[in-house]
Amino acid sequence: xxxxxxxxVNGITLGGVYALVALGYTMVYGIIxxxxxxxxxxxxxxxxxxxxxxxxLFAQGYPPAICLxxxxxxxxxxxxxxxxxxxxxxxKPLRHSSRLSVLLSALGMSIFLQNGLMxxxxxxxxxxxxxxxxxxxxxxGAVVSYMQVIIVSVTIVLLLALNLLVFKTRxxxxxxxxxxxxxxxxxxxxxSSRIISLTFAIGAALACAAGIMVGLYYGSVRYDMGFVPxxxxxxxxxxxxxxxxxxxxxxxxxxxxIEVFAAGYIxxxxxxxxxxxxxxxxLYFMPTGIMGENVDDTRV
Amino acid sequence: xxxxASKLWLGYGVAMAWFxxxxxxxxxxxxxxxxxAESISIWLKVAVAAAILLGLHQLKQGGLFxxxxxxxxxxxxxxxxxxARVPRWLALCAVAACALAFPxxxxxxxxxxxxxxxxxxxxxxxxxxxxxxxxxxxLGYIAFFGVGAYxxxxxxxxxxxxxxxxxxxxxxFSAIAGCIIGYPTLRMRGDYLxxxxxxxxxxxxxxxxxxxxxxxxxxxxxxxxxxxxYWFKDGSFEHIWLNSLEQLYxxxxxxxxxxxxxxxxxxxxRIGRAFEAVREDQTxxxxxxxxxxxxxxLAYAMxxxxxxxxxxxxxxxxxxVSPESFTFIxxxxxxxxxxxxxxxxxxGVILGSLALIALPEVFRGFEMYRMFVFGGVMAVMMIFRPKxxxxxKRMGARSEERD
Numbered sequence: 001x002x003x004x005x006x007x008x009v010n011g012i013t014l015g016g017v018y019a020l021v022a023l024g025y026t027m028v029y030g031i032i033x034x035x036x037x038x039x040x041x042x043x044x045x046x047x048x049x050x051x052x053x054x055x056x057l058f059a060q061g062y063p064p065a066i067c068l069x070x071x072x073x074x075x076x077x078x079x080x081x082x083x084x085x086x087x088x089x090x091x092k093p094l095r096h097s098s099r100l101s102v103l104l105s106a107l108g109m110s111i112f113l114q115n116g117l118m119x120x121x122x123x124x125x126x127x128x129x130x131x132x133x134x135x136x137x138x139x140x141g142a143v144v145s146y147m148q149v150i151i152v153s154v155t156i157v158l159l160l161a162l163n164l165l166v167f168k169t170r171x172x173x174x175x176x177x178x179x180x181x182x183x184x185x186x187x188x189x190x191x192s193s194r195i196i197s198l199t200f201a202i203g204a205a206l207a208c209a210a211g212i213m214v215g216l217y218y219g220s221v222r223y224d225m226g227f228v229p230x231x232x233x234x235x236x237x238x239x240x241x242x243x244x245x246x247x248x249x250x251x252x253x254x255x256x257x258i259e260v261f262a263a264g265y266i267x268x269x270x271x272x273x274x275x276x277x278x279x280x281x282x283l284y285f286m287p288t289g290i291m292g293e294n295v296d297d298t299r300v
Numbered sequence: 301x302x303x304x305a306s307k308l309w310l311g312y313g314v315a316m317a318w319f320x321x322x323x324x325x326x327x328x329x330x331x332x333x334x335x336x337a338e339s340i341s342i343w344l345k346v347a348v349a350a351a352i353l354l355g356l357h358q359l360k361q362g363g364l365f366x367x368x369x370x371x372x373x374x375x376x377x378x379x380x381x382x383x384a385r386v387p388r389w390l391a392l393c394a395v396a397a398c399a400l401a402f403p404x405x406x407x408x409x410x411x412x413x414x415x416x417x418x419x420x421x422x423x424x425x426x427x428x429x430x431x432x433x434x435x436x437x438x439l440g441y442i443a444f445f446g447v448g449a450y451x452x453x454x455x456x457x458x459x460x461x462x463x464x465x466x467x468x469x470x471x472x473f474s475a476i477a478g479c480i481i482g483y484p485t486l487r488m489r490g491d492y493l494x495x496x497x498x499x500x501x502x503x504x505x506x507x508x509x510x511x512x513x514x515x516x517x518x519x520x521x522x523x524x525x526x527x528x529x530y531w532f533k534d535g536s537f538e539h540i541w542l543n544s545l546e547q548l549y550x551x552x553x554x555x556x557x558x559x560x561x562x563x564x565x566x567x568x569x570r571i572g573r574a575f576e577a578v579r580e581d582q583t584x585x586x587x588x589x590x591x592x593x594x595x596x597x598l599a600y601a602m603x604x605x606x607x608x609x610x611x612x613x614x615x616x617x618x619x620x621v622s623p624e625s626f627t628f629i630x631x632x633x634x635x636x637x638x639x640x641x642x643x644x645x646x647x648g649v650i651l652g653s654l655a656l657i658a659l660p661e662v663f664r665g666f667e668m669y670r671m672f673v674f675g676g677v678m679a680v681m682m683i684f685r686p687k688x689x690x691x692x693k694r695m696g697a698r699s700e701e702r703d
Contacts, residue, residue: 035491048326055331082322093683101682103437103491104639108678111632115672120326129331227628231502234495269510276499283492284484 002141007264008257009139013148013217015256016155020210021233022240022248022255023162024203030179030243031199034099037106038086039207040230041113042079046208047221048117049075051126058129068216072154075212076205083204084197086113091200092193118223125220151213158209159249162202166245175199179243228272232259235279241289250290305358312354316347399553403546411545415617417657418552419610424637424649425563426606431635432644432692433572434599435579437494439631440481440501444474444604446508446626448611453521453621454514463527463616467609474608475601477504482600486593501631509623520622524615527551548617555613559606563646566602575599576644629671636674640681642688651690 021043028036053071062070090109094102136145166172177185178195186192214229215221232255240251255275263271282289320343327339359365383391403411423445430438451470455461461469481500485493508515515521526548530537542548566572577585578592586592615621633656641652660670681688 035495052325052329056329056334059331078322078325081318085318085322090679090682097682097686099491100435100437101686103494104635105679105682107439107632107635108675108680108682111629111636111671111675112679113675115669115675117326119668119672228502231495231499235499238492270506273503273506276503279499280484280496283488283496287487 003264005140005142007260009142009144009148011257011260012253013151013256014260015253016152017210017214017252018229018233018236018256019249019252020155020158020206021229022236022252023159023245024207025234026237026240026242026245026248027175027199027203029237030245031175031196032091034091034102034106035234036086036200036203037103038083038090038110038113039203039233040226041110041117042083042086042204042226043207043211043229043233044117044221044223044226045082045113046075046079046204046211047215047225048121048126048211048223049078049208050212050215051128051221055129068150072209072212076208079204079208079211080201082113083200087197087200091196114224114226121223123223125222127220128216147217151217154209154213158206162206162245165202171195171198231279232272232275235275235282238279239282239289241291244289244291247289247291308354308358312350316343316350319343319346396557403549408545411549413658413661415545415549415552417653418549418556419614419617420634420637420653420657421556421650422552422559422606422610422613423634424641424653425559425646426603426610427634428638428644428646428649429563429566429575429606430599430603431638432649433567433575433579434596435575436596436599437491437497438600438603439494439498439628439635440504441497441603441607441634442626442628442631443481443501443504444477444607445611445614445630446504446621446623447474447477447604448608449615449621449625450508450515450521450611451608452612452615453524456524456615457521460525463525463612467612470608470612471605472608474604474611477608478600478602478604479597481604482597486596498628498631501626501628505623505626508626515623518623520620520624522620524619524621526619527616552613552617555609559609560646560650563606567644567646571595571598633671633674636678639678640674640689642691645688645690645692648688648690648692652688655689 021039024039024042025036028034028039050071053074054067057067057070058064086109090105091102094105134146136143136148138144164172166175174185174190174195175198177188177190178192182192185195210229211221211226214225233252236251236255237248238251239254240247240249255278258274258278259271262274266274320339323343324336324339327342328335402414406414423441426444427438427441430436430441448470451473452463452466455466455469456463481497485496485500488496509518511517526541526543528539528541531540532538533540542551574585574590574595577588577590578595582592614625637652637656638649639652640655641650642648656674660667666673
């Protein structure tokens with residue numbers, strides 16, 4: 001029972017992180033029907049920006065809470081700019097090319113960014129300074145660390161903010177309109193290229209937050225840390241129904257849970273395999289996912 | 301300055317400012333304090349290079365290089381005429397002769413590089429069948445290389461089967477793996493397919509890494525035998541091991557030539573044309589009576605066979621295999637070769653392998669930058685030259701191109 005509860009806590013933490021990354025995939029897919037291959041690298045860049053900024057702020061003698069908050073905001077801004085640059089270079093000039101070309105250019109961009117991180121930050125793990133957030137408490141035998149509390153609460157705040165942005169504001173309305181029909185939304189005066197840029201930026205900011213929190217949780221970051229979580233988050237987006245924001249949140253949570261429980265009860269060596277198997281099974285048996293609408297021929 | 305030109309330079313300014321904002325935090329913010337020297341020096345280099353390129357572009361637009369057009373056109377026409385006069389078989393013979401004479405003219409180190417180039421040529425041509433001909437983006441291709449390598453490694457270590465016997469066995473195993481991977485992905489297109497094959501590639505690597513009792517996990521398999529042969533010596537046939545790099549070079553050269561001929565024949569066969577039909581328009585192909593499901597499976601299996609052959613040789617040459625050789629980066633590398641050279645083009649893939657494997661050996665100091673540069677080149681190629689360095693020739697004209 002205690003073990004189950006502990007896995008539940010860990011699963012929610014991990015699931016929240018996957019949900020944040022999955023949102024970037026699903027939003028970009030919803031608007032241009034393409035996988036953003038460089039998204040995992042944005043997540044890694046976020047993790048690195050977190051290390052860099054927190055180390056610097058910490059050395060200036062600010063208290064941990066301010067370090068964390070300021071680093072989170074600055075790094076999210078940085079990743080938004082990075083993702084917009086990726087969009088301008090790898091996606092925008094190819095808007096009318098074949099899907100294969102866009103995919104390849106995005107893949108090239110992903111390799112470029114990953115190796116750029118390696119060249120500027122080194123091949124080895126980079127540790128977060130000291131123990132930023134220590135300790136925890138016990139609930140019915142399961143240990144909940146304060147870091148997990150922070151991760152879950154930041155995730156919830158970001159998800160709520162995103163929901164407000166997408167469903168309650170004019171910008172959100174424009175985004176939804178562009179996702180539904182680019183030509184029609186352009187006819188009513190929505191600048192679709194600006195909306196696409198914005199979508200990339202928002203997705204990147206969320207992925208960046210996820211990267212920082214994972215870095216804090218495990219204590220270090222690595223230049224290739226974005227690759228596997230990227231695929232898992234994409235699986236989460238597909239599981240929830242690609243293009244659907246609520247679906248991505250649910251999918252992320254489910255994938256996190258499944259991974260933690262599979263690692264705990266079946267085999268920890270094969271934990272990475274389960275997410276891939278789910279991805280394949282969902283695409284094969286239920287390509288629309290949990291919350292997805294009907295999928296037309298161009299998507300699957 | 302025209303409005304267009306000033307807009308261009310304004311864009312340049314914004315892009316460079318943006319680039320600096322992205323570059324500086326990575327290099328300049330240190331726990332000890334803020335630094336500017338390193339990032340500014342890199343930024344200046346990039347900015348100057350970009351300014352020169354942009355300036356040249358402007359001058360070209362303005363017609364400054366028009367005086368060069370005539371001589372270059374004349375030169376290329378002359379070169380074309382010369383190439384047309386030399387028969388194709390002569391050119392091919394010359395290339396083949398160079399390849400055969402290569403080990404006699406060069407050093408050990410060059411043999412080593414040449415062997416890797418040839419292995420990657422086989423891999424590139426195999427992936428070319430899947431990506432270039434059938435248009436199915438496969439990001440887990442290296443898995444078949446791994447299946448081939450492990451098949452030979454295990455059969456050689458446990459059962460002492462010979463390389464030549466294992467070659468077809470490994471090819472069969474890879475083909476089966478190709479079908480297993482291909483089957484669930486058949487209903488998907490484009491980017492879903494890409495990410496699922498990526499997942500499959502990772503699954504294969506993780507399984508190899510963790511199945512200790514079979515594959516010895518991350519420690520790898522040691523003691524794989526070289527290819528053997530019977531050689532006439534002192535009046536009788538004697539069994540020898542083909543150990544030296546020169547002998548291995550000839551083996552892989554033979555395998556590569558076999559692959560080239562096979563892929564060339566495939567290109568111009570009925571199946572090859574059906575692959576192209578599927579690539580161009582699946583629905584139309586289906587309407588014309590092409591069995592798209594079977595063909596896609598066939599494309600996967602064929603690509604996998606070449607991957608398996610390359611893998612078998614790789615295991616025999618290294619005498620050691622471990623899961624580290626089959627990571628995603630390797631898949632991306634092979635894909636980069638196909639894309640760089642030109643999808644669907646055999647000389648293109650060969651050129652791509654030479655560029656990606658041999659060039660970094662020449663510029664050894666830049667080893668670190670290899671994948672960085674190739675990632676960037678891959679993205680830029682798609683914008684400026686999506687057909688690759690040596691584009692594939694189409695058979696016949698398309699209806700919209702005819703008039």
